[in-house]
Amino acid sequence: MWNSTTYNQPVIDFxxxxxxxxxxxxxxxxxxxxxxxxxxxxLGNQINPRTGNPYAFGSDRFPDSFAFTYRALCEKGFGVFxxxxxxxxxxxxxxxxxxxxxxxxxxxxxxxxxxxxxARWRHLVLVTKGEQEVQEAKIKALSLERxxxxxxxxxxxxxxxxxxxxxxxxxxxxxxxxxxxxxxxVAIGNSYSSDIAPAIExxxxxxxxxxxxxxxxxxxxxxxxxEARTRLQVFENIxxxxxxxxxxxT
Numbered sequence: 001m002w003n004s005t006t007y008n009q010p011v012i013d014f015x016x017x018x019x020x021x022x023x024x025x026x027x028x029x030x031x032x033x034x035x036x037x038x039x040x041x042x043l044g045n046q047i048n049p050r051t052g053n054p055y056a057f058g059s060d061r062f063p064d065s066f067a068f069t070y071r072a073l074c075e076k077g078f079g080v081f082x083x084x085x086x087x088x089x090x091x092x093x094x095x096x097x098x099x100x101x102x103x104x105x106x107x108x109x110x111x112x113x114x115x116x117x118x119a120r121w122r123h124l125v126l127v128t129k130g131e132q133e134v135q136e137a138k139i140k141a142l143s144l145e146r147x148x149x150x151x152x153x154x155x156x157x158x159x160x161x162x163x164x165x166x167x168x169x170x171x172x173x174x175x176x177x178x179x180x181x182x183x184x185x186v187a188i189g190n191s192y193s194s195d196i197a198p199a200i201e202x203x204x205x206x207x208x209x210x211x212x213x214x215x216x217x218x219x220x221x222x223x224x225x226x227e228a229r230t231r232l233q234v235f236e237n238i239x240x241x242x243x244x245x246x247x248x249x250t
Contacts (some may be wrong), residue, residue, distance in 0.1 A: 001142060002105040003210075007062065008094045008100045011036060014066050017092060021070075022079045035072060040065035048132045056155060063093030069179055097119055097134055101140035110239025113145040117242055123180070125150040125165055129157050129194060157194045158201040162187065188241070196232070200224070 014036070017031045018124070027030065040062055043055045043245055047065075053187020055061040074081040095101075118124055126133050126148040135153045138144075145151065166185060170177040180182075182203040190211040199206045208221070216229040224232065235241055 001038065001102065001107060001111075001138065005105055006098075007096045008095075009101075010062075010066070010092050013095070014069075014089060014092050017089065018073070021075070023084055024077060026073070027078075028157040033071065034072070036065050039068045039072070043068075057106065058077075059094075059097055059131045059134050062096055063090040066090055066093035089229045095147065099137050099141050102138050107112065107142060108238055110237060111244065114238060114242045117245070119147040123150075123169065124148045125152065127152045127154060127161065127171075128156060129154055157198055159198040162198055162202050188238075196221075199230050200231060206233070207241060208234045209234060209236070209241075210234070 011033055012029075015026070015032050018026050018032065027035075043065055044057070044060045046055055048055045048058065048060050050060065051058075057066070065222075068084040071081055071088055072091045073079065075143070084092045084140050090222060105237065109145040115124070124147055126139070126144060128139075128151070130153065139151060152161075152165060162185075166180050166182060185199075185207075186205040186207060187195055187199035188207040188209070192208060192210070196206045196208045221232075233244070235244070
């Protein structure tokens with residue numbers, strides 16, 4: 001899905017709002033966006049005062065980063081902090097999770113064709129990281145259950161998560177358990193650190209489509225052994241995957 005776009009529009013709306021609140025006396029849009037991104041990233045390991053738990057990938061982190069960015073700009077002398085304005089900044093951040101955006105943007109080009117093809121001859125599992133309510137809204141809005149036989153929402157992705165998913169599939173497959181071995185399983189994703197590295201570490205194959213979404217999601221392949229590289233394919237966009245699969249099977 002167009003994940004970055006759903007987050008970019010609130011940032012644009014946030015800058016417009018600050019322009020009004022600060023009476024046109026603001027830093028450049030790029031500067032504000034960098035401050036917001038840095039704060040958003042730093043909040044990941046901080047405690048959310050409303051829940052007492054780490055922000056992690058919860059839905060409070062992004063909206064709160066808007067309020068904290070507003071505060072930071074006030075502390076730099078661009079305005080006088082107002083709690084009600086901070087709350088409005090937070091509300092702008094919440095629009096990133098508006099289900100209407102998921103409907104409006106739909107899937108990225110090539111995704112539907114790939115899913116249609118794979119769902120006919122492969123057992124597809126969606127492993128998505130984030131807050132339960134937010135991820136469920138995306139899944140519902142895009143009707144992803146049409147293609148995925150299993151859907152797992154997790155706090156973090158790791159080789160252990162992939163291991164447990166495959167173990168669960170094997171336990172239900174009976175005589176077909178061998179079809180769910182790591183050597184016959186492929187992970188597809190756009191974050192190397194979240195989607196690809198755990199799969200490679202476990203012994204799976206992987207298809208990597210580099211697309212930087214935010215600071216915490218790595219697209220850096222780094223050092224891989226020669227053997228590991230044989231299990232990794234890299235494409236510029238998801239539309240290139242289906243022709244490659246068809247070509248590999250002819």
